[in-house]
Amino acid sequence: MLLKLPKISMAYSTSASRPESLTADKRYRPAKQVHFQKTHSMPPHKAEVFKSLESWAENNLLAHLKPVEKCWQPQEFLPQPDSEGFYEQVKELRERSNQLSDDYLVVLVGDMITEEAVPTYQSMLNSLDGVEDETGVSLTPWAIWTRAWTAEENRHGDLLNKYLYLTGRVDMKKIEKTIQYLISSGMDPKFENNPYLGFMYTSFQERATFISHGNTARLAKQQGDVKLAQICGTIAADEKRHETAYVEIVEKLFEVDPDATVLAFADMMRKRVQMPAHLVYDGEDDNLFKNYSGVAQRIGVYTARDYADILEFLVRRWKVEKLTGLSGEGRRAQDFVCGLGSRFRKLEERAQERANKEVTVPFSWIFGRQLKV
Secondary structure, three states: OOOOOOHHHHOOOOOOOHHHHOOOOOOOOOOOOOOOEEEEOOOOOHHHHHOOOOOHHHHHHHHOOOOOOOOOOOHOOOOOOOOOEEEEEHHHHHHHHHOOOOHHHHHHHHEEEHOEEEEEEEHOOOOOOOOOOOOOOOOOOHHHHOOOOOOHHHHHHHHHHHHHHHHOOOOOOHHHHHHHHHHHOOOOOOOOOOHHHHHHHHHHHHHHHHHHHHHHHHHHHOOOHHHHHHHHHHHHHHHHHHHHHHHHHHHHHHHOOOOHHHHHHHHHHHOOOOOOOOOOOOOOOOOHHHHHHHHHHHHHHOOHHHHHHHHHHHHOOOOOOHHOOOOOOHHHHHEEEEOHHHHHHHHHHHHHHHHHOEEEEEEHHHHHEEEEE
């Protein structure tokens, strides 16, 4: 077996490069480029842990997937193009969407773009040592899960994209450029091809998307678009099911390898869990993710409080405070993660202070209209 040793590589900065700077004699580079990358940090022998869990994954993890024939599909929520009432259905959709605020539209577009980058997320999961889909059609439970999870997630972006297109309220060409920029830039979750870190990230992230889509459902209902509320709520239910699966993977890891698992938890929390679209760029705004996140914070779709709540939920769910038999390093990691909640609450206060400042920026997604961030 070829051993994969930890590597550290230096890449490019995260500053955006303008596409017009590309010339015939200059190679294409992603708009957002990551400066520091660390790879393959899991000791090779730890891959045996995941090999030993294949039977468990077959019986437990795959139970969280739904057969295609029992899954909802985007077209169920959209005007029917083969019906005589198609144009009337579109008109009704547009009338409902006219009540949506610009703040809401920007956050919904950001959520949709995040969902549309699902090819990146599949490639990231397939980079995890010990659980990767080695052939593209592997029948290990880890590989089956990754492909089926991706297929289920793919419906989310499809549905939101089509719905937003039909509203006529957003600049679809700018949005399409943003999606292309994001997928070509990738993401930097900092889990180092390490499945202990990777499944920590997905547990946290899937709960974050469940909360975000749940809040967009609530706001859509408040603003009078009940169909959009149903759409966002349906997507949130998928995210909740996926969250449950990832949380159970980590719960099992705490059972079979508590020391390595709590160290991974602490490592991921020290790095801070970056949202999947943190490299988002529209060709204009170098601070697009920060600005979009500022709007989401201000209108209550995803906030610093939610981040702290997720951390405390996972600490409770995994019973981290009750872990025993840890090494000295493991006990220090345990103390660290169990005490983080109060520190993140202070960050929440600072985030709220920033949200109260009168700073406005234009968003290309809504034809350059200005919003408070």
